[in-house]
Amino acid sequence: MDTPGTDALVRLGDTDETVANPDDDIRGRDVKDKDGADLGKVKALLIDENERKVRLIEVASGGFLGIGQDTTFIPVDAITSVTADEVRLDQTREHVAGAPAYDPALIHERDTYGDVFGYYGFAPFWGGGYSYPDYPYYRPTGA
Template identity: 30%
Template sequence: MAQGSASGGITGKPLIESDRVEGSAVYDPSGKYIGSIKRLMIEKMSGRIVYTVVSFGGFVGLGEDQHTVPWSKLTYDNGLGGYRTDITEEQLLGAPIFYRADNYHWADREQERGLHDYWAAPYYWSV
């Protein structure tokens, strides 16, 4: 899934406000709802969205898991009115959960490589 396609998917509207992305639905390859976008993570220097925190499962915020997913794993789907991903349920069940974890250091490129490798996503810093 291509970087940048998520923000440019709406015909005639290449830009979207972040508060309109937060809360948007996320669907699996078959179009089944699997979660929603909780927040965006932006690289400070370039201003690019590089990750999204996606909430999966739970009910009204209870019992949900939040996973940091590379932004390139999402593509806006006009027909669904949300974002489609190729992430599978099996990947979610084994996914690392570290969003806002005290022992996770976003400045550690090796940890970011591990995240990208898990999701089979290109490294945003080399695209």
Template identity: 30%
Template sequence: MKGDRIMQRSSHITGYQLRAKDGTIGRIEDLLFDERHFGVRWVVIDTGTWLPGRKVLLPPNALSAPDTRAREYPVDLEKDQIKEAPGPASDQPVSRQMETDIYGYYGWTPYWYGGFGYPAPGGMVPAGAVPFTAPVLPEEARDMETSDPGDPKLRSATEVTGYHVEATDGTIGHVEDVMVDETEWAIRYPEVRHLGAGFSGSAHGRPFEIKGLGWQTAWQGT
């Protein structure tokens, strides 16, 4: 329900442990969101020395409700499933093909088909490439699928921290954090540290004020 939204700073979510059915797999290192719709598409997991040299990516809806005391999210997967899943090397960007491979491996419906990491009909298949039939795409999802099949245009929540915030008449501050709606796993607004003369403190930018993200470390608003 919209009245029951759970809002968290991305910096609060990072650092949480992820616990598989048979043990801890690592901690959340980052959140990747798409720059067009601000949906959180992937949770990036640092597995330490368990799987060195590669990223582990899971869609956020693979995470169950967090244990806030233990600072961990349970996931209904086993460590071997996660170990055998496809994933980019630690120094590689996430391509659309890599996203497709990960969703196919787990048997989940990709977010660009109107899903958001939910299991496809029949449940989750634990291992191996899983063919699936693509449903009719909503207009927004078709746009995401056809605009650039090689580049899902993902941004790092950690990366945008420090971005300058540009209003129509100049820079107003920089991003200290981003607020995440855990109910729908979406970036709702940046937390901004103002730089104006005579003003000190932080403020929240409303979602409809965000015009987009520029490559020159600027979060453009109105």
């Protein structure tokens, strides 16, 4: 039997939901690894509809006008800081590059996003003792 928060994830943009504080909406911001290397941009926020929390970010890199773009899912647990312009992760570029293959159809399978959490070293959000990270949050310049 599934527990709350274990249903399929959906893109926030595919729902009627919004981010409560517009400053906390990180879509379109640059994503940097722990060393400051560019990883791409936040393309989408994936939420579980039961708890209405962001669980994964969808990061797109490369390509031109969306053609030839590489995409990956990254748990919000990997976010270490958010500014008005960028999202910083606790991962290296090389580690992100080796992440499980992106398949948008599979995000509806709990095993698939469970593998993503495991790859990045985080417990899945439906597991016992899980604590939601301090996300979303906004740190204005100079704060």
